Amino acid sequence: MQQNQTQTQNIVILISGRGSNMEAIVKSWQHQMFPQNTKIAAVISNNADAAGLNFAKQHNIATEVLSHKNFASRQEYDQSLIKIIDKYTPKLVVLAGFMRILSPEFVQHYQQRLMNIHPSLLPSLTGLHTHKRAIESGLKIHGCTVHFVTAELDAGPIIIQGAVPVLPNDNEDILAARVLKIEHKIYSKAIQLFLQGKINANSDSNNQNADEFLIAF
Numbered sequence: 001m002q003q004n005q006t007q008t009q010n011i012v013i014l015i016s017g018r019g020s021n022m023e024a025i026v027k028s029w030q031h032q033m034f035p036q037n038t039k040i041a042a043v044i045s046n047n048a049d050a051a052g053l054n055f056a057k058q059h060n061i062a063t064e065v066l067s068h069k070n071f072a073s074r075q076e077y078d079q080s081l082i083k084i085i086d087k088y089t090p091k092l093v094v095l096a097g098f099m100r101i102l103s104p105e106f107v108q109h110y111q112q113r114l115m116n117i118h119p120s121l122l123p124s125l126t127g128l129h130t131h132k133r134a135i136e137s138g139l140k141i142h143g144c145t146v147h148f149v150t151a152e153l154d155a156g157p158i159i160i161q162g163a164v165p166v167l168p169n170d171n172e173d174i175l176a177a178r179v180l181k182i183e184h185k186i187y188s189k190a191i192q193l194f195l196q197g198k199i200n201a202n203s204d205s206n207n208q209n210a211d212e213f214l215i216a217f
């Protein structure tokens, strides 16, 4: 037990592009928002051109690229991805703008320790192009959700949500930027709660932290 408490809690972050959520998490780590024994062990991308890889390198975080284009099936890709991720013995795997749907086998392997951020107030607006759809459907409130990942897309247990208004002159980009600012806050908060042992993927007791679970701006 003693050993468990002092053992490093490794985080592996998966990205596909810009990586601004990953940056926000790295900055939170540098500002010691997470328990002392936390380490951001690696940033992994399916896309060699992901801008976020440069930021990770500059911060001396290990980076890896595994392109899905070289694989015949999703299952084979996911098995190779698992091998790379597991080199870093993660306590938590974080999807931060990772744009590949993950197979049930992958999700099972990281059961209870796989998180995603989705740019909508789930269960509304699952899938892609959420900001456009929020505007088109006339929503007045929109936002983002951190959830544990299950095999069913965007349907795993919700950890924390942040809400923003949709304003009359919004377009997709303006709204996306307003939501993104909140994403950067709630993702670190969710990771903090998890690494502090305050939440898990199958507990109603998550609600005991309810005041920390909804952030509105």
Ligand code: NHR
Pocket (backbone or CB within 6 Å): 095, 098, 099, 100, 101, 102, 103, 104, 107, 116, 117, 118, 119, 126, 127, 128, 149, 150, 151, 152, 153, 154, 155, 156
């Ligand atoms: N995997 C599972 N099993 N469950 C979830 O909830 C997942 C997931 C993988 C990624 C992030 C996600 C989101 O929050 C996520 C959640 C990509 C797609 C997608 O359609 C959908 C949802 C999410 C990420 N991807 C296409 C694909 O064929 C590729 C699109 C592209 O390359 O631009 O994988 O919304």
Ligand code: GAR
Pocket (backbone or CB within 6 Å): 015, 016, 017, 018, 019, 020, 021, 022, 096, 097, 098, 099, 117, 118, 119, 127, 128, 180, 183
């Ligand atoms: C974020 O808005 C994230 O919520 C969204 O992509 C953006 C990635 O930005 N994720 C999805 O749409 C998942 N389907 P980032 O690379 O700057 O973190």
